[in-house]
Amino acid sequence: MRVLRPALLLGLISAGLMALSIISHREFWGERTALVVLVWFSGGFFGALVAAGCLTLLARLGMPRIAGWLRPVAFLPGFLLAGGLAFLIQNRIRAGGYELNPDHPVISFVFTSAQIIAVFLFSAPHHLLPWMAPAMIVAGYALLPGPGKGSKG
Numbered sequence: 349m350r351v352l353r354p355a356l357l358l359g360l361i362s363a364g365l366m367a368l369s370i371i372s373h374r375e376f377w378g379e380r381t382a383l384v385v386l387v388w389f390s391g392g393f394f395g396a397l398v399a400a401g402c403l404t405l406l407a408r409l410g411m412p413r414i415a416g417w418l419r420p421v422a423f424l425p426g427f428l429l430a431g432g433l434a435f436l437i438q439n440r441i442r443a444g445g446y447e448l449n450p451d452h453p454v455i456s457f458v459f460t461s462a463q464i465i466a467v468f469l470f471s472a473p474h475h476l477l478p479w480m481a482p483a484m485i486v487a488g489y490a491l492l493p494g495p496g497k498g499s500k501g
Contacts, residue, residue, distance in 0.1 A: 423488025
């Protein structure tokens with residue numbers, strides 16, 4: 349429960365930063381940009397949950413110092429992972445599902461999903477750099493709960 353409020357805030361901050369980026373690039377506001385903002389909200393929300401879970405796991409495994417050292421940057425990798433999955437889900441919903449190779453449906457599913465996530469990971473730095481990634485790192489550090497006693501966070 350102590351992670352839901354920061355996760356919601358980090359989702360809103362991520363979406364707000366993306367909206368600000370869209371405005372600063374003078375991009376057209378339409379369905380695509382709204383979906384991008386939604387993907388960034390989802391990435392921020394679920395990325396915060398992933399980051400907090402990893403930090404808590406490290407602390408419970410007896411490594412609270414390492415969790416404390418990783419706390420400043422834990423949100424960004426969590427965001428990228430969750431954002432890639434959110435982009436995959438959004439992409440497949442808009443496409444109406446998958447066109448799988450009938451001879452190798454599992455391999456087709458895995459590689460198609462990996463390609464879609466790779467598109468997100470390839471395009472994310474265009475938006476994250478030079479200013480959005482540092483802003484998200486600061487927000488993650490400020491809002492994610494610390495790992496507990498003995499940490500450097």
